[in-house]
Amino acid sequence: MTHSEENYLKTIYHLGKAQNSAVATNAIADQMDTKPSSVTDMIKKLSEKNLVHHKKYQGVTLSEKGKRVALSIIRKHRLWEVFLVEKLQFSWDEVHEIAEQLEHIKSDKLIDKLDALLEYPKFDPHGDPIPSKNGLLEETAKRLLNEVEIGATGVCMGVKDSSSKFLKFLDKNAIALGNRIKVLDKEEYDGSLKIQIEDRLMHISGVTASNLYVELIE
Amino acid sequence: MTHSEENYLKTIYHLGKAQNSAVATNAIADQMDTKPSSVTDMIKKLSEKNLVHHKKYQGVTLSEKGKRVALSIIRKHRLWEVFLVEKLQFSWDEVHEIAEQLEHIKSDKLIDKLDALLEYPKFDPHGDPIPSKNGLLEETAKRLLNEVEIGATGVCMGVKDSSSKFLKFLDKNAIALGNRIKVLDKEEYDGSLKIQIEDRLMHISGVTASNLYVELIE
DNA sequence: ATTTATTTTTAGATTTGTCTAAATTTATAT
DNA sequence: ATATAAATTTAGACAAATCTAAAAATAAAT
Numbered sequence: 001m002t003h004s005e006e007n008y009l010k011t012i013y014h015l016g017k018a019q020n021s022a023v024a025t026n027a028i029a030d031q032m033d034t035k036p037s038s039v040t041d042m043i044k045k046l047s048e049k050n051l052v053h054h055k056k057y058q059g060v061t062l063s064e065k066g067k068r069v070a071l072s073i074i075r076k077h078r079l080w081e082v083f084l085v086e087k088l089q090f091s092w093d094e095v096h097e098i099a100e101q102l103e104h105i106k107s108d109k110l111i112d113k114l115d116a117l118l119e120y121p122k123f124d125p126h127g128d129p130i131p132s133k134n135g136l137l138e139e140t141a142k143r144l145l146n147e148v149e150i151g152a153t154g155v156c157m158g159v160k161d162s163s164s165k166f167l168k169f170l171d172k173n174a175i176a177l178g179n180r181i182k183v184l185d186k187e188e189y190d191g192s193l194k195i196q197i198e199d200r201l202m203h204i205s206g207v208t209a210s211n212l213y214v215e216l217i218e
Numbered sequence: 219m220t221h222s223e224e225n226y227l228k229t230i231y232h233l234g235k236a237q238n239s240a241v242a243t244n245a246i247a248d249q250m251d252t253k254p255s256s257v258t259d260m261i262k263k264l265s266e267k268n269l270v271h272h273k274k275y276q277g278v279t280l281s282e283k284g285k286r287v288a289l290s291i292i293r294k295h296r297l298w299e300v301f302l303v304e305k306l307q308f309s310w311d312e313v314h315e316i317a318e319q320l321e322h323i324k325s326d327k328l329i330d331k332l333d334a335l336l337e338y339p340k341f342d343p344h345g346d347p348i349p350s351k352n353g354l355l356e357e358t359a360k361r362l363l364n365e366v367e368i369g370a371t372g373v374c375m376g377v378k379d380s381s382s383k384f385l386k387f388l389d390k391n392a393i394a395l396g397n398r399i400k401v402l403d404k405e406e407y408d409g410s411l412k413i414q415i416e417d418r419l420m421h422i423s424g425v426t427a428s429n430l431y432v433e434l435i436e
Numbered sequence: 437a438t439t440t441a442t443t444t445t446t447a448g449a450t451t452t453g454t455c456t457a458a459a460t461t462t463a464t465a466t
Numbered sequence: 467a468t469a470t471a472a473a474t475t476t477a478g479a480c481a482a483a484t485c486t487a488a489a490a491a492t493a494a495a496t
Contacts, residue, residue, distance in 0.1 A: 004453065025474055038454055040475055045452090057461055057474055087305075088331040098325050105319045113306040222483065243444055256484055258445055263482090275444055275491055 003104045006073050007032065008042050009051060010103075012062055013070035022059030068135050075131040077103035078124035079114050085125040086118060092125040093167035126167075127158020127177050127213060143216065145181065146191060146209035153182040154214030156197075161211040173202070181214055221322045224291050225250065226260050227269060228321075230280055231288035240277030286353050293349040295321035296342035297332050303343045304336060310343040311385035344385075345376020345395050345431060361434065363399065364409060364427035371400040372432030374415075379429040391420070399432055 011031050015023040029036045043060055046052045051066035080102040084090040129138040142157045156179045185194040191206025229249050233241045247254045261278055264270045269284035298320040302308040347356040360375045374397045403412040409424025
């Protein structure tokens, strides 16, 4: 399995998860910053290896085998991210690019031992769940903050946009995973929210709210 | 810089160090388990990038730039080996293959932080020195055990052959780095040695002795 | 000093992953 | 329903890294 193949499987997994239907060639090309024709070529290859199902012009879905590989890459990526943050004191906005490389290191034993060193974490630094060794994903009942009713309280459990830009913005505003957030008011006009986060009152934009996951409590 | 280019530079460095002269195309091919024609192709490429000096049919040497790159790869390789042994409890015969992959991860910050986590080790698990960030190599006065005079005492500081086979053999015979070794007798006929290692007496073959480095004491 | 053997390089082919440009299929809009 | 637009695939090309087979240069041996 080449790095490129692994990257395609990972991307198809992520896109498929979001849409819950066959993934379009163009969507993959956009996501991977490559050309649709390159995607078609790779799909053909993955299809021959029985890693994806593909009918011409109909998009792709991962086969069971393909899903297994994708989840193992995602597992590695997220475990390495935890390592970088917990053991090497990287900040959460710096780890993605490095984990993007580390996820392709081939050694099951290495990942088992890394998992143990990190004490079997269930989530990565952005709140994304870490697939288990046998490819199971913990599904939590988290919701986007902009979809929560006024008056409800939740704990910030993850980010939808994990770009460095957004993460730095959250740092600057002292918004972190684990923070308790109560929605005090919603502005119809622009979707902005008035929230109580820990002991502070603040206003956040609709864009920001739509990129924060919370798990409701009480 | 591709993985392949990095591997060539590393190999040329190691072979050059051993011989202290221009490195032959065939030597590189043998070492890397590839064909001489492939080596010639790559030499041409590295030469165009000013990473090696090359005159046709005369072998290659690393340029300053090439040496810098080679040492940075070796630094990464050896730091990762320390990590695998010290933090993940791998045994010293398991780490080479994994470090062979990890050495190509690109992030200066990662290596700095790894170095700090490991508390700036000077040697890898096989006793090989770890180049400093600016490419300096600590040279120690270690000698091969088979070249030591009868009656001399030394501390085992490294292995010349770091194959898994040899390392496992050393484990089985409870020979480890840091052990104090006194040469009691040498057998002319086959080069075997009678040694006192820590509190034990033992016989080791000439082959074994020629793959162990010691630093003399007293 | 030639001949023979070894080493190294060249020439041309192959594989992988990518690309551009053109053709084909599917979707959208009048 | 047909024309137009968008998405996808095909065809052919290219760069990287390798290979085989043959040619050229160097080294070794008589």
